[in-house]
Amino acid sequence: PKQDLDAPFYTTCQEPPSPDDTSRPRANAAFVMLVRNKELDGALKSVASIERKFNRWFHYPIVFLNNEPWTEEFITVMSAAVSGEARFEVIPADEWTFPAWMDPEDARASIKSQGQWMIKFAGLETYHHMCRFYSGKFYTLSALQEYKWYWRIEPDVEFYCDITYDPFVEMEKRGKVYGFTIAVPEGPRTCPSLFRQMSDWKEAHKIKDTEMWKTMVSPSWVPWPFRSLLAWVWHRDRNGDPWSLCHYWSNFEIANLEFFRGRAYQNLFEYLDSTGGFYYERWGDAPVHSLAVGMLLDADKVHHFEDLGYRHDYWYQCPANAPDGQLIESTALNAPYDSEREGGIGCRCECDGSKNRNWPGYCLQKLKAPTVTKRPSLVGMPLTW
Ligand code: GDP
Numbered sequence: 001p002k003q004d005l006d007a008p009f010y011t012t013c014q015e016p017p018s019p020d021d022t023s024r025p026r027a028n029a030a031f032v033m034l035v036r037n038k039e040l041d042g043a044l045k046s047v048a049s050i051e052r053k054f055n056r057w058f059h060y061p062i063v064f065l066n067n068e069p070w071t072e073e074f075i076t077v078m079s080a081a082v083s084g085e086a087r088f089e090v091i092p093a094d095e096w097t098f099p100a101w102m103d104p105e106d107a108r109a110s111i112k113s114q115g116q117w118m119i120k121f122a123g124l125e126t127y128h129h130m131c132r133f134y135s136g137k138f139y140t141l142s143a144l145q146e147y148k149w150y151w152r153i154e155p156d157v158e159f160y161c162d163i164t165y166d167p168f169v170e171m172e173k174r175g176k177v178y179g180f181t182i183a184v185p186e187g188p189r190t191c192p193s194l195f196r197q198m199s200d201w202k203e204a205h206k207i208k209d210t211e212m213w214k215t216m217v218s219p220s221w222v223p224w225p226f227r228s229l230l231a232w233v234w235h236r237d238r239n240g241d242p243w244s245l246c247h248y249w250s251n252f253e254i255a256n257l258e259f260f261r262g263r264a265y266q267n268l269f270e271y272l273d274s275t276g277g278f279y280y281e282r283w284g285d286a287p288v289h290s291l292a293v294g295m296l297l298d299a300d301k302v303h304h305f306e307d308l309g310y311r312h313d314y315w316y317q318c319p320a321n322a323p324d325g326q327l328i329e330s331t332a333l334n335a336p337y338d339s340e341r342e343g344g345i346g347c348r349c350e351c352d353g354s355k356n357r358n359w360p361g362y363c364l365q366k367l368k369a370p371t372v373t374k375r376p377s378l379v380g381m382p383l384t385w
């Protein structure tokens, strides 16, 4: 029988380590949060949530990153909120700016006009710097060189289930490289030429199609009402094959830094950067990471943390302790939350599984499909894309 390549690491609550247990395996890992001083309240909520659901047992360090100097208040308040080490790092100015060859005034004019097109955040210069930073410079930051693994968090996110095992250690043990929770489609107007540039680089380096890549690139027989017309026109490679716009939502990531610091990814980033697309368009770091993962990794290196309850903005994943083995079906059918249920996926989840999860389901199924034996059917899934 075929093996499920990406089952949850554990389907029930584990015994978390006791504080004096120094013998348990630990990973060389840290949480990372890029944040502005004025986002202290939201950052505190996220830290309180991850501490309560996970880090009070595991005490991993949290590295806070900022492009500006930290305020006393941020450092004092946050230092009191963490159970491990808190580090407050300032990103070097030359790693949070336009590429050296680019004329800033030219770029600013483009950013201004993108703002008039009502593309989300595209009129904000800092947002472009943020996306460029998270796409490339983040990984080579000297403050992170000592770590092998990172878990990205953001202000105003929420974790709903107890995480009673160590995701870093489990990923290491199972040879995983990239872990995600939610998958969504990108707004087509943010990145008209991204997919083309990505696939050009892929061809130039003679990279063979992985299973992941094949599922990210939509087969052309999908009928047109189910795709964005703009994606149909713009997001194509040299052969005319379209990208579905589906990507892992990068506000949550648990991943191996060595992959992103490696030659292939860094060379890809340098190429993308040289095209100017982080400024002349509004390329997000999420589709950049996702297309790179899909291009360079085998499907069994990617892990869907379907047992974690997680929210960013209005979109969330709630495993709702779905019975073992039935998560795919229940994701589509919105199984009701049952806090009493034992032996399900997820541990002591405090979220309502009858509401929206993994919205829109299409992208989750698309990006998860190559790692599961049973391909989920499209019936019952929101046909939003
Ligand atoms: P969204 O998730 O795409 O809606 O964008 P966010 O506003 O949440 O930004 C993504 C992440 O980058 C969050 O962790 C923000 O705190 C952080 N961020 C965005 N812009 C800046 C900035 O100019 N400076 C700093 N220090 N952090 C930023």
Ligand code: MN
Residues within 6 Å of the ligand: 154, 251, 312
């Ligand atoms: Mn955010």
